[in-house]
Structure formats: structure tokens, C-alpha cells
Amino acid sequence: MKLVPCPVNGLRPLQEFHFGGEVRDMPDGEAVSDAEWADYVFHRRGEGAVKREWWYHVPSGVWFIAERDNRTDEFVRSYLYEENGDG
Amino acid sequence: MPHRLLKFALSPDYPESRMFRAPPRLGDRYDVVIIGGGGHGLAAAYYLARDYGITNVAVLEKDYIGAGGTGRNTAIVRSNYLTPEGAAFYQTSLELFQDLSRDLDYNLFYSERGHFTLAHSPASLRTQRWRAEVNKHLGIDSRVVTPDFIKECVPELDLSCGGHQAPIYGALYHPPGAIARHDAVAWAYARGADERGVEIHQNVSVTDIDVRDGQVVGVQTDQGYIATNKVLSAVAGWTTSITEMVDLRTPLVIYPLQALVSEPLKPFLNHIVVSASLHLYVSQSTRGELVGGASLDPYELISMRSTLDFAEGLAGHMLDLFPCWSQVNVVRQWGGLCDMTPDFSPIMGTTPIEGFYIDAGWGTWGFKATPVSGLTMAHTVATDADHPLIRPFHLQRFSNFQLVGEKGAASVGH
Numbered sequence: 431m432k433l434v435p436c437p438v439n440g441l442r443p444l445q446e447f448h449f450g451g452e453v454r455d456m457p458d459g460e461a462v463s464d465a466e467w468a469d470y471v472f473h474r475r476g477e478g479a480v481k482r483e484w485w486y487h488v489p490s491g492v493w494f495i496a497e498r499d500n501r502t503d504e505f506v507r508s509y510l511y512e513e514n515g516d517g
Numbered sequence: 518m519p520h521r522l523l524k525f526a527l528s529p530d531y532p533e534s535r536m537f538r539a540p541p542r543l544g545d546r547y548d549v550v551i552i553g554g555g556g557h558g559l560a561a562a563y564y565l566a567r568d569y570g571i572t573n574v575a576v577l578e579k580d581y582i583g584a585g586g587t588g589r590n591t592a593i594v595r596s597n598y599l600t601p602e603g604a605a606f607y608q609t610s611l612e613l614f615q616d617l618s619r620d621l622d623y624n625l626f627y628s629e630r631g632h633f634t635l636a637h638s639p640a641s642l643r644t645q646r647w648r649a650e651v652n653k654h655l656g657i658d659s660r661v662v663t664p665d666f667i668k669e670c671v672p673e674l675d676l677s678c679g680g681h682q683a684p685i686y687g688a689l690y691h692p693p694g695a696i697a698r699h700d701a702v703a704w705a706y707a708r709g710a711d712e713r714g715v716e717i718h719q720n721v722s723v724t725d726i727d728v729r730d731g732q733v734v735g736v737q738t739d740q741g742y743i744a745t746n747k748v749l750s751a752v753a754g755w756t757t758s759i760t761e762m763v764d765l766r767t768p769l770v771i772y773p774l775q776a777l778v779s780e781p782l783k784p785f786l787n788h789i790v791v792s793a794s795l796h797l798y799v800s801q802s803t804r805g806e807l808v809g810g811a812s813l814d815p816y817e818l819i820s821m822r823s824t825l826d827f828a829e830g831l832a833g834h835m836l837d838l839f840p841c842w843s844q845v846n847v848v849r850q851w852g853g854l855c856d857m858t859p860d861f862s863p864i865m866g867t868t869p870i871e872g873f874y875i876d877a878g879w880g881t882w883g884f885k886a887t888p889v890s891g892l893t894m895a896h897t898v899a900t901d902a903d904h905p906l907i908r909p910f911h912l913q914r915f916s917n918f919q920l921v922g923e924k925g926a927a928s929v930g931h
Binding site for chain 2: 431444445447465468472473474476477478500501502
């Protein structure tokens with residue numbers, strides 16, 4: 431069974447989580463061009479790397495950030511958004 | 518075929534020659550380099566040689582032929598898609614498939630079974646009716662059928678799902694739905710391309726693509742540099758590692774999709790049975806194995822590992838539909854990579870980089886598109902103009918907001 435490290439609840443089974451995709455900065459929709467906005471909306475960094483991702487622990491309602499290698503499926507660390515203010 | 522068999526029987530040479538040559542080393546220059554020796558790449562090579570006379574072509578495969586998505590799918594061919602763009606494209610592919618064994622002179626075990634998509638609620642049945650009407654309008658053989666009809670075709674199916682799941686209200690039925698021997702499709706295209714002069718290089722990895730002034734000039738591999746002005750990327754689940762080499766932004770994210778087969782059983786299941794609510798599709802192969810697949814894994818991963826969670830989940834849902842399979846053993850399970858697009862349609866055609874062509878975004882729907890992808894990508898590479906059938910699938914659609922929302926795609930939640 432795959433275990434996911436939740437910063438609040440510790441190691442919990444994968445079935446309790448929802449995956450929220452890579453953490454990305456949203457540009458100011460009013461300030462960017464259509465092309466830049468489309469790039470933000472659709473394009474992703476799909477290649478293999480250690481990425482910062484949003485994860486949600488469903489039973490406790492906690493959204494948090496996990497750093498995970500999407501080639502080996504290893505979680506490096508996880509923390510709450512507030513604990514790492516650079517978002 | 519009988520003629521070939523007779524010739525073979527009378528020939529003093531044994532065994533028959535190999536399906537394709539193993540060229541001793543890479544050449545210095547090719548007119549076209551195709552990255553990826555799966556069904557799509559090999560089909561493109563075949564049609565480039567057959568239809569356009571372009572034979573100075575190298576297909577580079579980092580593993581063995583058909584090691585990726587080609588040999589990992591559940592081998593289903595159908596065309597009951599929902600968008601006019603998708604339906605026209607997959608219908609062309611299905612028609613090519615119907616004649617492909619003869620065209621390639623190789624038995625692909627293409628077997629028309631009839632394809633059921635079960636509805637477990639009135640709402641789901643309404644969606645099936647919508648699909649059937651769209652399909653009929655587009656000239657595709659597809660209709661909604663009653664539970665009685667399903668039971669007559671698949672008597673082993675428990676329409677009540679044992680009370681564990683919502684019962685079956687009806688289904689979308691697509692008579693031309695078929696299965697084929699997927700690895701044979703890759704081999705047959707490889708042989709056809711090889712006979713016409715295409716070189717197939719296995720165990721060659723592309724490490725970089727050389728782009729100068731926005732034009733492809735070469736490919737760096739782990740076995741040397743190749744000069745070329747045209748590169749076709751046909752690597753599906755590995756696409757993001759190739760687009761990274763040429764700094765091309767795409768919406769692709771990679772998710773694993775898992776499947777399994779049972780021990781071989783006496784043939785009894787004539788049809789392909791799909792349940793979107795239970796995330797399950799199953800058919801019986803020509804060898805008698807039950808071949809089953811589920812939905813995508815719940816998070817991104819570029820790894821072909823498989824999990825017990827998947828096998829347990831799928832087996833449970835299989836038993837909801839077919840309780841009589843409770844003593845059947847699973848003998849093999851595996852995972853494959855799906856390069857998912859946000860609209861469940863592929864990404865095909867030319868790119869902003871001159872000489873770099875992309876055949877990607879094959880998510881969970883790539884095998885059935887093998888012949889038509891080869892045909893249309895060969896046209897695109899040879900003429901440097903997108904084939905009309907694939908224009909809606911251009912990468913450009915994610916810059917001008919013209920998505921092709923394909924809700925008829927397999928094993929995706931919607």
C-alpha cells in the first residue's frame with residue numbers, strides 16, 4: 431500500500447488523498463497577453479523531476495505541498511503552504 | 518496466405534527469414550529520423566516508404582519493438598467517439614484496421630466482437646443515447662440497447678451487479694468494436710517498412726535533438742550523431758523527455774495506466790464489455806485470456822510499475838459484473854505510460870520548430886489509432902503540411918483555445 435506523508439496526520443494510505451498537480455504561480459490575468467495566459471492555463475511541465483505538488487488529505491481537509499520525484503514515486507518532504515511562504 | 522504456406526513447406530530453407538533486419542550500425546545521415554519503434558512510429562515509416570517513396574529513414578527505439586504503449590494496451594479498436602473530429606479520425610483508423618492483415622500480409626488476429634459500454638444509471642444511459650445519436654449522424658454503427666439484449670449476448674453478466682453496484686440500465690452497443698494482437702501490428706509494420714528499405718535500430722536512445730535557427734539539423738544518440746532535417750517524435754508516454762530537448766511547451770502530463778490478464782480459459786466471452794462507472798473494460802483474447810484494464814492511476818508518475826491496489830480494485834469490479842469468475846487466476850499485470858492532454862484528444866502534426874513533427878497525447882486511446890496516425894503523420898512529414906484529418910489536433914489549439922473535448926475517450930473520468 432502506498433503511503434503519503436501528510437504534514438498534519440503523518441503517513442497515511444494513498445486512498446485518503448487527492449492529487450492536485452504541480453504548484454504553479456498564476457500570472458496576473460489582466461497584465462499578461464492572451465498567449466501567456468493560454469500558456470498558464472494549458473501548458474505543464476510534464477518531464478520527470480522532483481516537483482512541488484499540491485496534495486489534499488480528504489478525511490481531515492488538509493491541502494499541503496509535497497516534494498516528490500515523479501520518476502521514482504519517492505516523497506522527499508511535505509509541508510503546509512504557510513510553512514513555506516514562497517508559495 | 519495458402520500460397521505462401523505452400524512455398525514455405527516446399528522450400529529447403531528453414532526457418533523463414535527474420536521479420537526485419539538488424540542494421541549493424543547507424544548511418545551518418547537520414548532523410549527522416551523517427552524516434553520510437555512502437556506501432557505509430559513504425560506505421561509512419563511504412564507509409565512514408567509505401568506512399569511517398571521516402572526510404573532513407575531510421576526508426577530509433579530505445580528498447581525493443583513494441584516495448585512501450587504498443588504492447589501494454591488492451592488492444593481494443595473502436596470508433597464510437599463523440600466529437601466529429603475524433604469520430605472521423607478513429608473511423609478511418611477502424612476501416613484501415615479491417616483490411617490491415619491483408620495489406621501487411623500478416624495475421625493480426627483482428628477480431629470483431631461488438632463493444633458494450635454499460636450504463637449503471639438513467640443519467641448514464643442518457644449520455645449513451647447522446648453518443649449513439651452523434652455516432653449515427655457521423656455514419657458510425659452505434660446504438661443504445663436494452664438489458665435483455667445485453668443478457669442475450671453476454672449471459673454470464675450479472676445485470677444487478679450482485680447488489681454491490683448500481684444495476685445495469687442498458688448500454689451503448691458498437692458492433693464493429695474489435696480486438697487485435699497488438700504486438701503483431703508493430704511487427705507487421707516493421708516488416709513492411711524494412712522490406713522497403715527503412716532501417717530499424719533497437720536499443721538506441723536519443724539523448725538530444727540538434728536545432729539551429731529554429732530548424733532541426735540532427736539527432737544525438739548514445740551511438741553517435743545523425744544528420745537529418747526531419748524528426749518525428751512518436752514516443753507517447755516518453756514525449757515530455759523529447760519535447761524538453763527542443764524546448765517545446767505542451768500540456769502533456771504522464772500518468773500510468775494498468776492492466777492484467779487471467780489464465781487462459783475456453784472461449785466464452787465474445788464481446789468487449791466496458792463499464793465507465795466501475796472503471797473497467799474486459800475482453801477475451803484469442804488465446805483465451807481475460808484482458809482487463811482500469812482507469813488511470815490517481816496521480817502523475819513516469820514509471821511502468823504496477824500495484825496490488827490496482828489488481829484488487831479491478832478484480833473486485835470484475836466480480837461485480839461476472840461473479841462466476843471468482844476462481845479465475847490472474848497471471849500477469851503491468852503498467853504503461855499515458856501522455857494525457859486536457860481535452861483527451863491527441864497532439865499531432867507540425868510544430869513551431871521546422872522539421873520537428875509530433876505524434877503524441879496518446880493517453881489511453883493510442884492503439885486503435887495506429888494505422889491512421891501512421892498514414893497521416895507520413896503525409897505530414899513528407900509534404901510538410903498537416904493532413905486534413907489531424908488539423909484539429911494541432912498543438913496550436915492550446916494557444917488559440919480551440920480544444921477538441923473528446924468525452925468518448927477510454928478510461929478517463931468525466
